[in-house]
Amino acid sequence: MKKKLGLMVTAMLTAGTLLAGCGTSDEGKTSGGDKKDFKVAMVTDTGGVDDKSFNQSAWEGLQKFGKENNLEKDKGFKYLQSTAQSDYKPNLNSLIRQKYDVVFGIGFLMGADVETVAKQQPDAKLAIVDMVVKGDNVANITFSEHEGSFLVGLVAGMQSKTNKVGFVGGVNSELIKKFENGFKAGVLTANPDAEVLVQYAEDFNKAEKGQQIANTFYQQGADVIYHAAGGTGMGVFTEAKNRKKNGEDVWVIGVDRDQHEEGMPENVTLTSMVKRVDQAVYEVSEQAMNGKFPGGKIVEFGLKEDGVGIAPTQDNVDKDALKSVEDYKKKIIGGEVKVPKTDAEFEEFKKNLK
């Protein structure tokens, strides 16, 4: 009896060794140790690196930086995905322990964790996107999303045939409010009679919820929907595509990246409000490499810095709308038009409009 048991265990061990043999073919050491090598890394929020939005854009920026500086993936530049919010801190710590020179926390959800880790590891350099936290070793990257949203709002206002447009937000928060108020201001500037429907999905990763909200909006007569909802926004695209297939004339305005492709093949993407997280990540990485890491500072990327704007694919946008976008872009950069960020600022804006 004992023998048989032994036999079984041996069989398993043999299998294990065989497997081990396969695995050692091209092993790589994890730590370079050379201090001259510059290394950057980022931690995604729970959206993951292929969220077709924000995290993905940041990773594109990091990849560009890595390629241009001949860094090797997973050694010179890499990302870690977080599947739960409790992963943020261990992921940040893990990268710092592997001696990455700059570690980016992508998204305001990570704000508190970046702040704590920065305090505990004063030698580390961290950066946080979309949030401002305390700490001399943290670079705070923010965007003027309201300015970009204003521009796409103009397009929506001018091209809506029903005079009704919709806004789908991810989670009701200070940040997404910037998108909403900028958009509403843009719509009303272009088309004072238009009505803007607003709803928050309270989730950035629930496509089915986005689809459901889009369904309601389109049913109520909206023909353009702007989404600032990450993965939830994918559902808005699905709904619009379904309706376009049935001959309805509906549009979606994408967010963060040029979401033209997400609207294909039915071609439902009117335009997108791009937020150049890639540009920001790239620039802050470069500054850090040149010894000019903006620790403790707020780096704001607006229209002026090309940090936000309207997407390069503009096939579906009318000429008039494009012209108006250019005009207002100049006015915003010049300070003639001040785009509202908060609800209170929007009410003020609306009063002055009349």
Place this chain on the structure above:
Amino acid sequence: MPNKSNKMKFLVPLISVFLGLLIGGIIMLISGYQPVEAYVALFQGIFGGSYYFGETIRQMSPLILSGLAVAFAFRTGLFNIGVEGQLLVGWLAAVYVGIFVDAPAIIHIPLAVLAAGVAGALWGSVPGILKARFKVHEVITTIMMNYIALYTTNEIIRNYMLAPGERTENIKESASLASPFLQSITEYSTLHFGIIVALIAAVIMWFLLWRTTLGYELRAVGFNQHASQYAGINVSKNIVLSMAISGAFAGIAGSMEGLGTYQYMTINAGFTGVGFDGIAVALLGANSAIGVILGAALFGGLKIGALNMQSIAGVPTELIGVVIALIIFFVACSYLVHWLMNRVNRGGKI
């Protein structure tokens, strides 16, 4: 032969884990990743240094409590899938007391933990009452109560306790379970005193179930409701009580996050997963207090080790999810392993 069965008890889980690792390794190999490197990273990520050890224990604390919650209800024949929701209301209650009450630590911490327990108990007793009075199945009501808890807590935070970053303010120092001492000996892991609370809760569960009349009645109801009723046990009362106590454990699991790991509560976009993992932990641990602790250790270790697997060995999180699930799958299938080994042992004599 007690000797033999002891050996089997020890061997079966070991072989189960090994089988899980083996199949997981094959899958990684097929997908083009290095299983050996990945597993080395996994084990290093659990035991390789005080930092990782601290993180593993930190991850264990809420899992022990959510496991206890599920196990406790199970003993009374109830399937509490609502741990997730009870955990959320507990979390909120703990953070609320942590922010708005002023008291010295010796009162403040127990008060906050207690608040979490009471909130969880109230939340858990609703399905209990529905089950006892109206025979509504607790699986449906507890699941629905999860959603109610998720969106209600979010709304409360948004309207009354909001701070920048989609969350509440930090709790006061005096309510915090975090310990600079524990953090400093574990190279700044997030280890906190919550593990002590969790272990005490495990002892309480064992004592309640096996050393009190109440526990005897609860278990009797679990074995056979009709027989218990015939024996003069108030079945309805016991069902409500069981759900309330189960909910209290779940609520305290929430306080681990609120008072220990985070020191605040976020507006949660979805469920934390701790409550659902608690179901697996309880079943792995055969619904016993000690089993739940071991199950939580396995789950917590794998969760923390998985982060390192991604970080060092470059295996994508999705694949890690599959591998971890396989390991747990085989552990859960230990009966199958048991049976197989018996077959092998008896050899050709069948």
